[in-house]
Amino acid sequence: MDAVQTSILQEPWEIDPRLKELGLTKEGLLEARDAAVSESANATAFHAANAAGTYSYHSGTWALRDRFVGGDWVLDRADGVETIKNDKLKIKVAFSNVDLACNSFHVPKPRTKKGAGAERAIGADLFGGELPRYVTRESSEWRFYYLMVDQDGAAELTRPVVKGGTFIAAIERIYLSRGAGDDGIKISDDTTDVAVEFEPQIARK
Numbered sequence: 001m002d003a004v005q006t007s008i009l010q011e012p013w014e015i016d017p018r019l020k021e022l023g024l025t026k027e028g029l030l031e032a033r034d035a036a037v038s039e040s041a042n043a044t045a046f047h048a049a050n051a052a053g054t055y056s057y058h059s060g061t062w063a064l065r066d067r068f069v070g071g072d073w074v075l076d077r078a079d080g081v082e083t084i085k086n087d088k089l090k091i092k093v094a095f096s097n098v099d100l101a102c103n104s105f106h107v108p109k110p111r112t113k114k115g116a117g118a119e120r121a122i123g124a125d126l127f128g129g130e131l132p133r134y135v136t137r138e139s140s141e142w143r144f145y146y147l148m149v150d151q152d153g154a155a156e157l158t159r160p161v162v163k164g165g166t167f168i169a170a171i172e173r174i175y176l177s178r179g180a181g182d183d184g185i186k187i188s189d190d191t192t193d194v195a196v197e198f199e200p201q202i203a204r205k
Helices: 012-021 026-040 051-068 116-122
Strands: 003-005 007-009 073-076 083-086 091-097 134-136 143-149 154-163 166-178
Touching: 007 012, 012 026, 012 166, 026 051, 026 091, 026 143, 026 154, 026 166, 051 083, 051 091, 051 143
Parallel strands: 007 166, 091 143
Antiparallel strands: 003 134, 073 083, 083 091, 143 154, 154 166
């Protein structure tokens, strides 16, 4: 098998130029991460068990589009996968909640199973090898990335390999933030059980 090692970018001096090549910005991606994490905190104990992840997904997808659609980026729903796409660069980007991001010894796993559409969109001819940091050489015309965010706010922009509804390897990983404490983001330890209380202030005329 003709395999190559996963490219992992962690330092600012290599991350920013690479994102520029991809037509994206670290600031915009982290704003999408912030929107997703913030929305997940609206889930309370009275919501369904998957509410935090659902809120995060919808808000993260919205924010990706809000920050980047316009110019070369457009909204796309091909294969039933909610993305933004750049026809000029042949790149698509989607949002995904994952179990753990920015850990070089672990391939992030989506918190919900990916459908056949995602596998088709990424390319069935790409598959992982026996080692988690090696994949076959790319042959698909389109490059498909996910903005992956875990529950602690760690975020990476990654081009994964999808098989059996999950990410089994990665072609490229770009670390954006290691989460809580890394760039000032404030994240609750358990958003599913915390209600945000608001006491209205009444001003007399």
